[in-house]
Amino acid sequence: MAWLVMYFISFLVIAFAHWVYRWRNPKCKGLLPPGSMGFPIFGESIQFFTSHSLQGIPPFIQHRITRYGSLFRTSIVGQKVIVSTDPEINHFILQQEGKLVQFWYTESAAQITGPQGFMVHHGDSHKYIRNLALNLVGPENLKQTLLTEMDQTARQHLDQWTALSNLDIKKATEIMLFKLAASKVLSFDERKAMELRNYYKALVEGFISFPFYVPGTSFYASMQGRKNAIKLIKETLNERRSSCKNNNKKDFLDYLLSEVDKEETFLTEEIAVDVICLLIFAAYETTSSAITLALKFLNQHPHVLKQLQVEHEKIIETREDKESSITWNEYRSMKFTHMVINETVRLANIAPGIFRKVVQDFQIKGYTIPKGWMFMICPLSVHLSAEKYDDPLSFNPSRWNGQELHAASKKFMAFGGVQRLCAGADFAKLAMAIMLHYLVTKYKWKVVDEENIVRKPGLTFLDGFKVQIYT
Known part of the structure; x- marks a missing residue:
């Protein structure tokens, strides 16, 4: 009997050793x-x-x-x-x-x-879904619609933030952008937007994790968050379907449903729901991080902040109405601002x-x-390569002077590259430019507590980033 036990143990040891060897080789x-x-x-x-x-x-x-x-x-x-x-x-x-x-x-x-999300679609189907997303966050809609709404949203929230002596700007901008996205995509009011955001908070935790669907794991929490978010989005879609005759919202959901109803389309309600789920996530998570880091870097480099202020003050000086919203031409003229944005996301490396x-x-x-x-x-x-950038760890927006500011290259891939350039890149840049415009003109700000910012491996604000905003 003992020899059978020894034989079985030897077999397990050999099998395990072989498994380890095959894994390593x-x-x-x-x-x-x-x-x-x-x-x-x-x-x-x-x-x-x-x-x-x-x-x-x-x-x-x-x-x-x-x-x-x-x-x-x-x-x-x-x-x-x-x-x-x-x-x-x-x-x-x-x-x-x-x-x-x-x-x-x-x-x-x-x-x-x-x-049925973005990841599983390739070739023509990916191009089609990408074009659907660009209908919301592409340059044309930004110019015609979102610029004004983003401007108003930024000013409204900045006014509210001045009443706070200790504001977590990462969390605050995240909420602001989430509410804007939920409004434009699903016509959600603040209450429903915040309900949806609670589900998304769980969703992001296990984005890169072991796919173990076991209670207590980050992946399980993320899947539960996804389940609840999808349920709320589907409920909204079904309500919209049942009241389509009296609907006058005309948001991105309506646009997707009109595409679903076309005779020659592969778009289904299931695909539309997954597209909405990811699109809302993309609209707020990385952009709020980039805005926060921009403030961190500007706080550490007063000469850059001063140069940024000069550019935006000149924009205001040329207006007839000094209190008017930012125009598309003004946004496109913000050359140094876009240098600041590129330098921020170069150093941020959020993904x-x-x-x-x-x-x-x-x-x-x-x-x-x-x-x-x-x-x-x-x-x-x-x-961060010294072969590609002089003094690569330094925050130096002027390094972008004379370079293409709105395209990917071999040495700059903050927004992806080639066929998969991020569809929301223009949305993120516009949101950053608007926030920076008001923070260096109409408002003032100071850092209260930078807390701890780490990578693990994605960018993580362990305790937020505290600032005080005042007029």
């Missing part, structure tokens, strides 16, 4: 990039999620660049990943959308954004990476990139 029809796969299933996720300073290249990335070079393999949240910090490789990968790679994120993000799924084996720089793996482009390593 994945099969490949060629030579994989160097790297480590970590422990089975968990990979190197703990190291990847370890919090670190806002400044500089994340230790997870820097240590592996030093050891393996600009292209290496790893495993994060159960997925096999090739990481690139090479601008040339990054540019090549972004050009291969729909060929060698397709848009993707982590498995958890795919489930949280929904089975930890740009992800693609490899759809067929291909060779690059002598290595084989296998089908089924995830490819992670690391913009932060390029944005």
